[in-house]
Amino acid sequence: MAKDSVMKTLTAEEDGPRMLSLVSHKLKTPLSIINGYSEAILSQSAKEKFSPFTAKALEEINKQGTKLCSLVDKLLFFNKVESLQPKDLAKKTLNLKNLAKGCANDALSHEEETPAVTATSSIAKRGTFIEIDCPPTLEIKADEELMGFLLEELISNAIKFNNKAEKIIKVQCAHHGDSISVSVRDYGAGIRPQDVNKIFERFYQVDDYFTGQIDGWGLGLCMVQKIVELHNGSINVISDRGLGSIFTVSLPVL
Structure with missing residues (x-):
């Protein structure tokens, strides 16, 4: 038996x-x-x-x-x-600033208000401001669909888990020798220390338990981590309650 x-x-x-x-x-x-x-x-x-x-x-x-x-x-x-396996990725050269701006616009378009307004270095929508600090020529070699999902998910979370009237999100990209980093920072509620190590688990949501009040399955960050691993990279989270969170993805230069 x-x-x-x-x-x-x-x-x-x-x-x-x-x-x-x-x-x-x-x-x-x-x-x-x-x-x-x-x-x-x-x-x-x-x-x-x-x-x-x-x-x-x-x-x-x-x-x-x-x-x-x-x-x-x-x-x-x-x-x-x-x-997916790493061999399945459809990698190509992507302009990181253009990708970030597109993902920011897509994330904002999901909010139930007016259409997004795009400026040279920032994107805004009625109380939500996304600043993009990225060298205009910085490029990565990655799967466009997967990397687009990754960036949009991190930006969407920065908007969704922020209950302030004015939401400020900063996207920063930088070249560090043999790696490229992409950080998404918010100034929202932050993540409790006991939750930081769990947020990448399947179906986990930062609620005390699943109440249905938060949209989604609790699969977004799980997929983000998988996409990072497929690209042979790493992801790091720094968060302080009441001060916000910084999600930083590091990818190798190929």
Whole structure:
């Protein structure tokens, strides 16, 4: 019996990624239909003259459907990243400043306010300011999709876990001989010492327990760490409660 139990456990562990992928794909079709029809109905709101309640209900259905679709996409991406090996990376030369600016704009566009406004060295959006300090010619050789996800995730977290009215995020890139560093700094609540070593674990969220109040699966930083490892790099976190956090990724110059 013990032997059989062990074999069942191992099989369950091996089937975990396959199950996540299957569940995610099964959710995609009904979600696409829900979102498609809700958008189509909303587009007719001016002609149909819906009641305030109906209009609000439709908007909320569409909003939550879009959010759920994003969660499913992230689960599928997690499954993809987990299965990658260094030889699978599609590496190419990337301009780090352009990549950082694009990721900052994408992170800001997910906030439920006005579109992002881009300046020469900073990006702002109604109380959220992202400063990018990066040499204009600094380049890295990396997988663009993965590195884009990494940067956007760190910037999005810096925005999401900051409850101040004015949020300031600083992205700094530098060349250190045989390595290149990318730091994302915020001045938010910071991370408790007991949580710092856990934030890269799967499904872990910096809440005392998962309440559902924080968007996401708790997989973002787990994927960030995996992407860093795939590029033969390292990631470091410095955080002080009430003062904010600094996430620094170091990558070898190739």
